[in-house]
Amino acid sequence: MGTFxxxxxxxxxxxxxxLFGRGKISEFMGDAAKGIKxxxxxxxxxxxxxxxxxxxxxxxxQPAPASAPSAAPATPAQATTPPxxxxxxxxxxxxx
Numbered sequence: 001m002g003t004f005x006x007x008x009x010x011x012x013x014x015x016x017x018x019l020f021g022r023g024k025i026s027e028f029m030g031d032a033a034k035g036i037k038x039x040x041x042x043x044x045x046x047x048x049x050x051x052x053x054x055x056x057x058x059x060x061x062q063p064a065p066a067s068a069p070s071a072a073p074a075t076p077a078q079a080t081t082p083p084x085x086x087x088x089x090x091x092x093x094x095x096x
Contacts, residue, residue: 017025
């Protein structure tokens with residue numbers, strides 16, 4: 001009773017075929033094979049060195065015409081609020 005005989009395995013195979021049918025099992029095996037192929041392809045692509053990217057293109061800068069009036073750079077406004085003092089969180093009481 002402790003081991004399965006060949007008749008037990010044949011009965012299990014018949015039940016599986018009746019429940020799932022030949023079509024479902026073959027679809028499952030085909031999907032598993034596709035997954036393995038995709039995994040191997042991913043590993044192979046990982047080993048290949050990446051090709052360098054195309055150099056970035058730059059846009060030439062054209063200076064503004066000399067007749068335009070140049071504006072003086074704006075100075076940042078001085079802060080009128082006093083600086084905030086840094087506070088530390090209160091220490092948690094120690095539980096013994």
